[in-house]
Amino acid sequence: MNLHIKQVAQKLHTTSRTIRYYEEKGLIKPEKSHNDYRIFREEQIQLLQTILSLREIGMSTNQIKNTMENGQELDHHLNHQRSILYSDLLELKDMIGALDEMIASPSGDLFEKAKFLKELKEKRQAWTDRWSFDQQAVTYNVDLKKEGYAFNVHEGYDEALERAYQLIDASVGETGVDIGIGTGNLGSRFLEKGSRIIGIDQSDEMLAICKSHYPEIDTRHGHFLRLPVMDHSADFITTSYALHHVEEQDKILALEEMNRILKPFGRLVIADLMFDDDEERARVLQAFKNQGNENAIEAIEDEYYADRSRLVSNLENLGFQVDCNKINDILHIVFAEKKG
Template identity: 30%
Template sequence: MGDHVRHDSVRRSYDTVAEEYARRLHAELDDKPLDKALLAALFEQTEPGTTIGDLGCGPGHVAARLAGMGARTVGIDLSPGMVAAGRRRFPQVEFRTGDLVELPAENAEFGAVTALYTIIHLAPGELHRAFAEMARVLRPSGLVLLSFHIGEEIRHVDEWWGHRVDVDFRFLDPTRVAESLEEAGFTVEMRLERTHYAHEVETRRAYLLARSAVSTG
């Protein structure tokens, strides 16, 4: 399956579940203390006054939490349905529709970006392109916080909460992801793994915090 066709399938799948996703998961961070701590650490290290981009933002609850800390936030998602759900719920967040490998953002627009459980929908060959895009939209020394499921498997889903979908979830090797970030010019500053919380799907999860290159200009 070509990248374009696969991205269309992911987009349609998330459009299909957007409203239910937003209803079920809008408060999921309340029960994820480590995620909240990492978001707070990201915000604390982001240059004051700069914007944080939430890539693969879904219905925008992560961007909204960062906005609650005082950040100016932009949520970007492949799914127009997710973007619409976010706009209805979180007017304090600016939303845009766009792809990780071709972000609708200016060069150096963001002081930091998050990408939580979103690179899991990319083909392995697309990771470097996505990380290059993150580097492009970040200011010098900007931070990116990534999370993903750990492993080698591809988990296909064709039914989600009673809806017909067609989407793959790719589990990833943290070492390979870190290497790909470094190839795109990032320095990985933190790598962490955890088991699932009781209310989550039973997978191990990885978090990487990486910094973009310092400007030499």
């Protein structure tokens, strides 16, 4: 079916002007008839429909152009766009929260509140991947089984994941969110229980591998400090070997995000590298020093192992009942249940 510009505009509920604009931007290339009228064949009409749909979900014309020119999968861009929209949503919620406070106490320090808001916005955006997880993705599952490192952070890995799995005790129809899902080693276990799993990661490559192994997992590009999940929609949350990439002072924000998406009575398991407290951290580091194990000290200092006591008291302040256990000096499991 060949249509003229007005017919296409009518069919797609848009205007001829909009269509000409996308043509000027090089997004579509309609054929021209001998008398210079634009002719739209089915393929161009479908392309235009896609462009209009992507504009509707907030993608800019330039983003759409890049998507088309780079030949990247549409899925990839939709996933990133979702991440951006959730980020905008959170920013709006933060702003409304601050505004409400300003209205409630107009005599309060407006500037202080605005400053807090600005810092929060920056924190949610600032995290960068210093560890290049995209590059680790392909060999991740093989590397974590390798023996013989002077410092093996993955000692106890299988046990930690198994305990996390048991503690969550998932059931059919529940929605679970695995944050920093990586290649899917923990999140995928809940599929056999009939749970629906949303896997969040900041690394596209990790997500791609996870998806290729477990197509049923709903993989989402996202971040601890801005989770691409609606409020109170998760029955349980798991995270293994990931939270220690979030700076200590930002962990509270990560816990608040988990609290935001978790339903009342929801469960949370954090299986991660951490210390009981600052004192224990000093003791373990000293022990490595005495052994002359500089690799261990360097590795620990390059990341943000939590202070478990702080993690627990932050969770309790958020209204969780918390239970902990320890697999070895640096590997702990924190299980928390949200009170109603």
